[in-house]
Amino acid sequence: MTAAPPRGAQGLLPEGLSDRLPPQAEASARLARKVLDTLAAHGYDRVMPPLAEFEETLIGRLKSARAQDLLRVVDPVSQRTLAIRPDMTAQVGRIATSRLAGAQRPLRLSYSGPVVRLRANQLRPERERLQVGAELIGTDSVAAAVEIVNVAIEALQAAGVTGITIDFTLPDLIDTLAAGPLPLSEDEIESVRAELDAKDAGALVALGEGPAAYLPLIEAAGPFHAAMEKLEALDIGGALASRIAGLRAIAKPIGWDITLTLDPTERHGFEYQLWFGFSIFAEGFVGEIGRGGSYAIVRPDGSEEPAMGFSLYPDPLIDAGFGRVEARRVFLPIGHDGEQAAKLRAEGWQTIAALSEGEDGAALGCTHWLEGGALSAY
Amino acid sequence: MTAAPPRGAQGLLPEGLSDRLPPQAEASARLARKVLDTLAAHGYDRVMPPLAEFEETLIGRLKSARAQDLLRVVDPVSQRTLAIRPDMTAQVGRIATSRLAGAQRPLRLSYSGPVVRLRANQLRPERERLQVGAELIGTDSVAAAVEIVNVAIEALQAAGVTGITIDFTLPDLIDTLAAGPLPLSEDEIESVRAELDAKDAGALVALGEGPAAYLPLIEAAGPFHAAMEKLEALDIGGALASRIAGLRAIAKPIGWDITLTLDPTERHGFEYQLWFGFSIFAEGFVGEIGRGGSYAIVRPDGSEEPAMGFSLYPDPLIDAGFGRVEARRVFLPIGHDGEQAAKLRAEGWQTIAALSEGEDGAALGCTHWLEGGALSAY
Structure with a gap:
């Protein structure tokens, strides 16, 4: 793969906002089309939320959206602060629980469009990026996870992406264990999370006897089947039995051409996912190109609706030259x-x-x- | 045609910003695809400019963009005022005269994406709308106009739009005549424009002898061929001969299924068009669904590059139920x-x-x- 070409425009554009030129713009559109066509074939109906919304609507709908990620807009018409959407999943959740609150469940929705973050980071200098995804609303069952993961893979393969790796995680694993067989105090939960994130065995043991019981989780990561056996071997009174069975069911229909890995304690970016999460990688590209999992949408009355979905962020692929077609x-x-x-x-x-x-x-x-x-x- | 369904979301969204739900969202995406596919077939390469830019870049590139149309963005990163794009034509002009300044001319570019205006109006309550279009950069010749008008028609027909009317106009007609055979003072030019816009013959005559000479232009409007004959009959020393020949050449290849009209003094919305402009209407829909014409792009060094293009704004069609396909x-x-x-x-x-x-x-x-x-x- 070639390195990403610079997308700046000689100081004409703000940092992190750039033009896509031919032929990358065409490749980007083609990839989005293939993904959306695959989603439509599986019954996901397209929705198009607006570019900007009230700030509080954007951050209130999902449990962990953060106001500091928002590029704010001055709206003289409504006299309120709007923000450019940093993510479309929250918007789709708003649609599902407002205008489509009465629609039959499970509700399948797809979307594609630009999203904007206030700040870029070193790995991803772009502030605007394309998000394409699907949300399955009304359930977060294992069957829903099986569908979402396999539709994500099928969509990427339809777009020509090869060398796909799916990395599974169990975002609420620590909470589950701490409330059950491996009790931890509130303070300890945070410390254990931090050390598991850092994969620092020594620091984990140093936290005391309770936290030290989480040590085997560091080892239960890597190629899927070996890591699953380690997770099962933890032998903690069956507290994880349903999670383990769920992961096995999700992995079962996935083709041999997909690499599966498990990183049960990985939480980075999964702050709003509940029992199940996954990251998508493609050979030759640094960083994930998509992610998904189970989550809860907060309804206007404060109650929650379960959901499962995934989003792709294909810009790094396009920047690296993926998907160019020689025109005749x-x-x-x-x-x-x-x-x-x-x-x-x-x-x-x-x-x-x-x-x-x-x-x-x-x-x-x-x-x-x-x-x-x-x-x-x- | 059915009336446009309400697109608000029970107060959850700012005025003029709304969700597109199934099946309209799918119909909108399908229409844009068909248009873009037609443009690609005619060699128009896709570009994707960013959602937001520096305010001064957005308004400086075309002669008549207006700062009061912009929804402004607070950018703590650049410490400058950004604005959400109100239009993509100016962005494409910026691309053509910066990163693609060295590309061979004529340069053909296409684009599709959401644009946002600060304020809606009564006819178009939406502040965000879809813009899909093509720009032919490096020439504003009659041949370029022939291509742009016919590609616009072909693209709409490929998307299934029928009952198309093209209304031609000559945006700089008054300036041309005032500088030549029908002299006017600066003040008179403005008054004559206003009365011709209002089609107020009495007021025009009351302006004096010079302005009164423009009276026949009010009558030179309507069905294309009859109006063209009236325009020719003005007999003003051949000052309009090249314009008239140009309009006839543009009209010639257009199929019998397209209604052609002429409104030579129409200027509304054509403030930045030069010798040639056109509006596109579709039977059963109030208001235009697209427009185009010749214009000049201001290069970074202040010089100008001629261009010709068109933009479609298909949202009113979609709101009215156009393009829905029954899914199997x-x-x-x-x-x-x-x-x-x-x-x-x-x-x-x-x-x-x-x-x-x-x-x-x-x-x-x-x-x-x-x-x-x-x-x-x-």
Whole structure:
């Protein structure tokens, strides 16, 4: 893979906001289309939420959305603070629990569009990125997880992505164990989380006898089947039996061409996921290209509705040159046969019609030109 | 046509910002795809400018963009005022004269995305709308106008739009005449424009002898060929000969199924168009669904580059129910044959897989269900 080309525009654009040029813009659109087509084939209906909303609506709907991530908008019309959406999942949750509150469950919705974060980070310098995803609302069952994970994989493969790795996690694992077989105090829970995140065995043991019982979890990570056996071997009174069975059921239908891993205590970015989460990676690309899992949508009355979904953030793939297609492009000289040109377009050719004498078809990116009714290669 | 359904969300969303739900969201995406596919077939390469830019970049690039139309963004990172794009044409102009300044001309670019205006108006209550368009940069010749108008028509027809009317205008007509055969003072130019916009013959005559000479222009409007004859009959020393020849050349290849009209003095919304402009209407829809024409892009060094383009704003069509397609959707009971389901999807069916016993396929929008390997209609 080639390195990402710079996307800045000589100081004309704000940091982290950039133009996508040909051919990457086309590759990005093509990838989104393939993903959305796969989602539609599985019954996910498209929704299009607005670019900006009231700040409090954007951060109130999901348990962990953060106001400090928002690019705020001054709205003289409503006299209130709006924000550009940092994420579309929360918007889809709002739609599901307001205008589509009465729609039959499970409710399947898909979406695609730009999202904007206030600040970029070193790994991802872009503040605006494309989000494409699906949400399955009304259930967070194992069957829902099976569907979401497999639809995500199918969508990426339909778009031509290969070398996919799915990394499973159990975001509320520590809470579950701490409330059951491996009790921890509130303070200890935070410390244990931090040391498990850091995978620091020594620090974990140093926290005391209770926290030290979590030590085997550090080892229960890596290639899926070996890590699952370690997780099962923890032997903690069956507290994890349903989680383990769920993970096995989710993994079962996944094809041999997908690499599966388990990182049961991974929480980074899964702050709002509940029992199940997953990250998606593609060979040759640094960082995840998508993620998903189970979560709860807060309804207007404060009650919660279970949901399961995934989002893809394919910009790193596009930046690295993924998905470019060589166009077959033919130059049409002045006075060409319009019907023949239309026929070529219907056959998948792109045509460039000369607007004046002396234009250079090759310089205009054409691979062929039309002359005397026949195609010639440049 | 049915009336536009309300798109508000019970006070959850700011005025003028709304969700698109199924099936309109899908219809909107489908229309944009068809238009973009047609543009790609004619060699227009996709670009994707960012959602927000520096305010001064957005308003400085085209001659008439207005700061009061902008929804401003507070950017703590750049410490400058950004604005959400109100229009993508100016952004494409910036791209053409910066990162693509060295690209061969004529340069053909296409784009699609949401744009946001600060204030809605009564005819168009939405502040966010979809803009899809094409820009042909480096020329504003008659040949360029022929291509742009005909590609716009072909794109709309590919999307299924019928009953199309193209209304031609000559945005700088008054300036041309005032500087030539029908002299006016600066003050008179403004007054003549206002009265021609109002089509107020009495007021025009009352302005004096110079302005009164513009009276025949009020009559030179309506069905294209009759109005063109009236425009020609003005007999003002051939000052309009090239314009008239240009309009005739543009109209010539347009099919009989398109209604052509001329409104030579129409300027509303054409403030930045130069010699040629056009509005697009579709039967059954109030207001225009697109517009285009010739214009000048201001380069970073202050010089100008000629260009020709069009933009479609298809939201009113979608609101009115245009483009909905009945889905063929089949319910897959628990334990269905996965390979058969994949085959159905490959044949264009949407499948809804049961996640638990007792789900009602019909309530989930399915038209059929799969049983014993065969499809049955609900």
